[in-house]
Amino acid sequence: xxxxxxxxxxxxxxxxxxxxxxxxxxxxxxxxxxxxxxxxxxxxxxxxxxxxxxxxxxxxxxxxxxxxxxxxxxxxxxxxxxxxxxxxxxxxxxxxxxxxxxxxxxxxxxxxxxxxxxxxxxx
Numbered sequence: 001x002x003x004x005x006x007x008x009x010x011x012x013x014x015x016x017x018x019x020x021x022x023x024x025x026x027x028x029x030x031x032x033x034x035x036x037x038x039x040x041x042x043x044x045x046x047x048x049x050x051x052x053x054x055x056x057x058x059x060x061x062x063x064x065x066x067x068x069x070x071x072x073x074x075x076x077x078x079x080x081x082x083x084x085x086x087x088x089x090x091x092x093x094x095x096x097x098x099x100x101x102x103x104x105x106x107x108x109x110x111x112x113x114x115x116x117x118x119x120x121x122x123x
Contacts, residue, residue: 007050008052009052009053010043010052010053010054010055011052011053011054011055011071012054012055012056012057013054013055013056013057013112014057014059014063015056015057015058015059015063015110015112016058016059016062016110017058017110018036018039018040018041018042018056018057018058019036019039019042019056020109021042021056021108021109021110022042022043022044022054022056024088024089024090024108024109025044025054025056025108026044027084027088028073028081028084028085028088028090029044029047029054029073031044031045031046031047031054032044032045033045034046034053039058040057040058041055041056041057041058042055042056043055043056062110062111063110063111063112066113067112067113070112070113070114070115071114071115072103072114072115072117073114073115073116073117074117074118074119075116075117075118075119076118076119078104078116078118081116082104082106082116085106085108085116088109089108089109090106090107090108090109091106091107092104092105092106093105093106093107093113100121101121102117102118102121103115103116103117103118104116104117
């Protein structure tokens with residue numbers, strides 16, 4: 001096996017309403033919806049050919065506990081992206097700062113946590 005044995009192609013988020021949640025993330029990330037498999041699976045386009053893409057898959061059960069994995073979004077304007085997320089039905093949960101590194105924990109409309117991380121920080 002040369003090079004990397006594998007790479008992350010899609011991260012799939014379990015949810016109640018794939019179309020609605022894909023619409024939220026499409027607007028937050030500025031990426032169009034790439035495709036659908038019926039009403040149960042929606043994929044966003046990639047930002048680059050080898051970039052990780054997001055997909056949303058219908059599941060019958062609601063989210064109950066904190067995510068075991070989450071996305072960290074790098075951005076230029078923390079307040080503008082926070083306002084966009086809130087306009088689209090997301091919520092701000094908490095702000096953190098540790099050793100000069102800061103981030104904001106947010107929640108999407110189905111309760112999945114993610115972090116907003118201002119650019120200019122190495123991490």
